[in-house]
Amino acid sequence: MLGFAAMPGSLHVAFAASEVAPFVKTGGLADVASALPRALTALGHRVTVLLPRYGTIALPPGSFAGAVPVPVDGAHRSAGFYVSEQDAVRLVFVDHAEFFDRPFPYGVGNHDYEDNRLRFAFFSRACLEFFRSRGERPDLFHAHDWQTGLLPVYAKALYAHDAVVGRMPVVFTIHNLAYQGNFPSDTLAVLGLPRHLGAPEALEFHGGVGYMKAGLAFSERLTTVSPTYAREIRTPEHGYGLDGVLRARADDLSGILNGVDYDEWDPRVDHFIARRYSAQRPAGKRACKAELLATFGLPAEPDLPLVAVVSRLVHQKGIDLVVGASEDLLRRPLRLVVLGTGEREVQDGFRRLAQRDPARFACRFAYDPVLAHKVEAGADMFLMPSRYEPCGLTQMYSLRYGAVPIVRATGGLRDTVEPWDAARGEGTGFLFAHADGTGLVWALDRALEAWGDARGWRRLMRNGMTRDFSWRRSAEAYETVYRSAIADA
Numbered sequence: 007m008l009g010f011a012a013m014p015g016s017l018h019v020a021f022a023a024s025e026v027a028p029f030v031k032t033g034g035l036a037d038v039a040s041a042l043p044r045a046l047t048a049l050g051h052r053v054t055v056l057l058p059r060y061g062t063i064a065l066p067p068g069s070f071a072g073a074v075p076v077p078v079d080g081a082h083r084s085a086g087f088y089v090s091e092q093d094a095v096r097l098v099f100v101d102h103a104e105f106f107d108r109p110f111p112y113g114v115g116n117h118d119y120e121d122n123r124l125r126f127a128f129f130s131r132a133c134l135e136f137f138r139s140r141g142e143r144p145d146l147f148h149a150h151d152w153q154t155g156l157l158p159v160y161a162k163a164l165y166a167h168d169a170v171v172g173r174m175p176v177v178f179t180i181h182n183l184a185y186q187g188n189f190p191s192d193t194l195a196v197l198g199l200p201r202h203l204g205a206p207e208a209l210e211f212h213g214g215v216g217y218m219k220a221g222l223a224f225s226e227r228l229t230t231v232s233p234t235y236a237r238e239i240r241t242p243e244h245g246y247g248l249d250g251v252l253r254a255r256a257d258d259l260s261g262i263l264n265g266v267d268y269d270e271w272d273p274r275v276d277h278f279i280a281r282r283y284s285a286q287r288p289a290g291k292r293a294c295k296a297e298l299l300a301t302f303g304l305p306a307e308p309d310l311p312l313v314a315v316v317s318r319l320v321h322q323k324g325i326d327l328v329v330g331a332s333e334d335l336l337r338r339p340l341r342l343v344v345l346g347t348g349e350r351e352v353q354d355g356f357r358r359l360a361q362r363d364p365a366r367f368a369c370r371f372a373y374d375p376v377l378a379h380k381v382e383a384g385a386d387m388f389l390m391p392s393r394y395e396p397c398g399l400t401q402m403y404s405l406r407y408g409a410v411p412i413v414r415a416t417g418g419l420r421d422t423v424e425p426w427d428a429a430r431g432e433g434t435g436f437l438f439a440h441a442d443g444t445g446l447v448w449a450l451d452r453a454l455e456a457w458g459d460a461r462g463w464r465r466l467m468r469n470g471m472t473r474d475f476s477w478r479r480s481a482e483a484y485e486t487v488y489r490s491a492i493a494d495a
């Protein structure tokens with residue numbers, strides 16, 4: 007059990023998330039599901055985080071806490087619970103070998119597992135069953151993305167009158183509206199859910215069943231991870247077919263910017279980098295740059311700016327625009343390192359670039375958390391040309407590491423990077439409006455121009471390094487949303 011008594015006014019929040027760092031991570035959701043609970047406990051709340059026990063997870067010390075039946079598809083299934091505690095957060099690993107003992111959370115390469123609709127229906131229901139079986143009622147659930155979209159449906163439709171979890175308030179957070187968990191129309195029947203849930207105002211989506219839509223329709227409050235994205239997803243351009251639903255729920259939808267876990271992402275304390283440094287004492291960054299160049303096999307030329315990408319190499323991130331602008335890049339005085347995994351064509355494009363000018367372009371197609379730290383620390387500029395970006399964490403990391411962000415003005419990028427104004431010495435980075443090579447190269451040229459003025463550049467770096475995106479403020483904003491969800495339930 008948690009080692010402290012609940013304080014008056016404090017809440018018990020149950021998080022349901024399909025990835026949580028450091029146990030399993032494919033993107034920023036894992037960082038959020040790890041850091042936000044800790045920020046909430048720092049405000050005096052209790053948090054239980056539930057996640058699937060994937061085969062790759064090395065379990066921390068803890069204990070087995072029983073198993074309960076979790077029917078999803080007519081087969082006899084049960085979930086085992088393994089409970090641990092870290093930084094005063096209770097962690098519950100939901101075990102079902104057939105569903106979760108696999109090498110990847112969602113699928114292999116670009117192919118999703120075929121039984122994802124069962125796997126995540128099971129997980130969502132198991133999260134409720136954990137509490138039911140213990141007779142323990144949290145104050146609310148905080149569910150994340152389509153993988154947990156059915157959780158509020160189970161709470162409201164199936165367990166409406168349950169003594170423990172009945173009418174459980176749910177706050178649902180959209181981390182990425184493009185991934186929706188849409189399944190065929192027989193899904194309700196397969197799951198044994200009432201047919202009336204197939205109505206357009208419930209789970210029906212383009213003739214099938216949408217798990218993201220379920221989360222949007224059945225939760226008291228909806229949030230997404232930046233104010234700008236909260237506006238964008240109500241438009242057809244960024245709404246991926248759900249903009250109408252989101253417009254209808256506009257009063258219940260808010261954008262709360264993600265924070266940064268500065269215990270992990272700060273060059274003053276980072277254990278992974280060659281030398282620590284800070285805004286006041288930035289000298290160590292030179293050693294980090296030298297190490298990074300060596301790691302990527304590039305010659306040490308400290309005066310030539312080093313541009314970096316750390317990203318999933320997918321359409322969302324606009325990384326193909328960088329490849330498309332190859333000819334322009336080859337003509338400019340810069341070096342580029344890329345750390346990422348994803349689409350083959352993008353990788354091939356970077357590989358060709360690296361072959362054409364191996365002294366200036368290098369890439370590593372891997373998922374490497376330690377190298378991600380070294381890249382932030384060693385880079386002068388950080389490139390993020392996203393087509394859309396719900397929040398984005400890496401640009402906030404790069405601000406703290408003095409790797410000046412060059413970003414597309416969308417979503418959370420717009421909310422976290424302020425345009426550099428050389429005359430006033432204000433701003434933290436460079437933004438461009440259009441998701442094309444011209445926009446990207448235009449912004450890159452502004453950055454290269456600023457690089458030419460050493461004093462101005464130092465100021466620009468310092469501005470970014472001293473910005474504070476710590477979780478506390480966001481956690482307080484979530485607390486307000488939690489209380490309004492509870493009042494509404």
Ligand code: ADP
Pocket residue numbers: 032033034035037316317318345346347372373374375376378397398399400401
């Ligand atoms: P998204 O969740 O859309 O991928 P975010 O910027 O929110 O974007 O979060 C990305 C997270 O994944 C960051 O913590 C980043 O450091 C990490 N990351 C992305 N690609 C890699 C990689 N190839 N190796 C290590 N970490 C990576």
Ligand code: GLC
Pocket residue numbers: 033034035038181182231264395396397398399418
């Ligand atoms: C998603 C988004 C990213 C966001 C992350 C955490 O993966 O693509 O922009 O930062 O979720 O909320």
